[in-house]
Amino acid sequence: MKKLLDDPENAVDDSLTGFAAAHADLVEVHGLHGAGPVFVSRAGGAVAGKVGLVSGGGSGHEPLHAGFVGAGMLDAAVPGAVFTSPTPDQITPAIQAADGGAGVLAIVKNYTGDVLNFETAVELAEAEDVQVATVLVNDDVAVEDSLYTAGRRGVAGTVMVEKIAGAAAARGDDLAGVQAVAERVVANVRSMGVALAACTVPHVGKPSFDLGEGEIEIGIGIHGEPGRQRIAMTSASEITRLLLEPVADDLHVASGERVLLFVNGMGGTPQSELYVVYGRARALLEERGVTVARSLVGNYVTSLEMQGASITLLRLDDELEQLWDAPVHTAAMHW
Amino acid sequence: MKKLLDDPENAVDDSLTGFAAAHADLVEVHGLHGAGPVFVSRAGGAVAGKVGLVSGGGSGHEPLHAGFVGAGMLDAAVPGAVFTSPTPDQITPAIQAADGGAGVLAIVKNYTGDVLNFETAVELAEAEDVQVATVLVNDDVAVEDSLYTAGRRGVAGTVMVEKIAGAAAARGDDLAGVQAVAERVVANVRSMGVALAACTVPHVGKPSFDLGEGEIEIGIGIHGEPGRQRIAMTSASEITRLLLEPVADDLHVASGERVLLFVNGMGGTPQSELYVVYGRARALLEERGVTVARSLVGNYVTSLEMQGASITLLRLDDELEQLWDAPVHTAAMHW
Known part of the structure; x- marks a missing residue:
């Protein structure tokens, strides 16, 4: 294996360190090098009154999701280990960081681990009084069930959901409205x-x-x-x-x-x-x-x-x- | 060899066909499928009164150069065969297409074939009354002379030259001014x-x-x-x-x-x-x-x-x- 990495076990952290430095005008990366749960949020914090958008999943699919944090798209992203779901203790603070008081839409690719961990994280965030809606992306028509999935997998269509729901949130739609737009993208x-x-x-x-x-x-x-x-x-x-x-x-x-x-x-x-x-x-x-x-x-x-x-x-x-x-x-x- | 291609001999043409269709708002691709010399120009043609910018070289380095044709960067790009210099009969019409009456700057990566073919093309364009200046990019510090080059090779720094000279042209600098900015990027x-x-x-x-x-x-x-x-x-x-x-x-x-x-x-x-x-x-x-x-x-x-x-x-x-x-x-x- 030849890869531009130091310790493969730290690949995600090391990459996010560079990403954070390169895009400090756009993002803030939390929890690097053991400092706590790792997640990415918009520089400057949540936008007051705007519905927040959060997505996440295993690393290794870059630029998804952290590359889509910024104005008109995501407010936070949660990178797991490579090809591994992020944990609820990462997702919950990301949801809280994305909340500008108008609630948060969680965009979840349909993998069993992602679905379960987002469910737990959403419950924890709701217990902290954040209103959360969830949309499940399952655009891959290849197979009905798969290695890590019951039902269809969520793949590249996720970009369309994040971009279009992000624009709906940016124009001021409320949580139900942003969710409805996201569901309409998923359906199409x-x-x-x-x-x-x-x-x-x-x-x-x-x-x-x-x-x-x-x-x-x-x-x-x-x-x-x-x-x-x-x-x-x-x-x-x-x-x-x-x-x-x-x-x-x-x-x-x-x-x-x-x-x-x-x-x-x-x-x-x-x-x-x-x-x-x-x-x-x-x-x-x-x-x-x-x-x-x-x-x-x-x-x-x-x-x-x-x-x-x-x-x-x-x-x-x-x-x-x-x-x-x-x-x-x-x-x-x-x- | 596993590649997403049909006939490998037509790889450049087939790719440019897709590129032209995907970016019809930005570019026009000339000469596909044997219709004449192949080059890429800005949709809508040269901008009157603005210095035109042309670059080119072997294909296989995408998005360089065609991906940089548009407002604020190149006015035309000339793709050769894969890793092969474009020919003067491609470069000359590209220079002409880029000319909005204020002259054209040719940005050439330092490879012997590119340098010679651009020189010939520039002579032909000047014979058609286009004023042309040339800047040579040679940013690669690795080796002094190389397989296809006398002197240092032109590599990724070309993007900086194209972006910054493009912005100088867009703000209205004259040909000598745009050339001077481009030379300053090359020097740095x-x-x-x-x-x-x-x-x-x-x-x-x-x-x-x-x-x-x-x-x-x-x-x-x-x-x-x-x-x-x-x-x-x-x-x-x-x-x-x-x-x-x-x-x-x-x-x-x-x-x-x-x-x-x-x-x-x-x-x-x-x-x-x-x-x-x-x-x-x-x-x-x-x-x-x-x-x-x-x-x-x-x-x-x-x-x-x-x-x-x-x-x-x-x-x-x-x-x-x-x-x-x-x-x-x-x-x-x-x-």
């Missing part, structure tokens, strides 16, 4: 991914799974959980079709509708390849009469250095489009 | 990189060089050209020191000065590791009494899926800082 977003090569968790030191020389895994999870099928390596066009069709079919996207097309890199795939997939996916959507009205291409929900990509579709309407376009200022998304 | 920027694992050029199909299981290359070039030394894999702290010290020494950065610290990913390195390097580099600079006033961390000048990173330092003054902070709206840099 679907994803599926492919792995060409596995990643290596630092403290494990060997690849998370084995893929043969000429083999790829369609429907891979962002922790390397099994997908739908292993097939022989094939063309970008064919791989794109194998991802796009189940996503579009599950979303029941119809001719005349418009979508946001998001091609996400898993961490180890060159940007040039992501744009090849984007072009192929767009052509397939156009064949269906679907308009690609918004686009996002890049590494947003990664799996360390995994080689691969995922395709996400979000069905758009005027309001979701406006909220997507609204200003955002975070480390990883800024316009 | 230095870089050095490390490879942990090689990348594979699509139409070649095997890794560009061999690195042993426990071996890394300090001072690597962005095409895999040899660096200073191959050493046994070591800690992030030690690798950071081996990159930062030659860069800071060559720049003669002194206590009390302030710099922009840029940690660039080569394409296959997780963001979390880049932040570890950033944190270590920042600490070393602080030990020297140097203030890190601006930061950039991410994949900006890549080598396909190479695993590794580079460190760039730019000595700042008030004007360079203001120009760095000025608004920019491109596919890969937006604030």
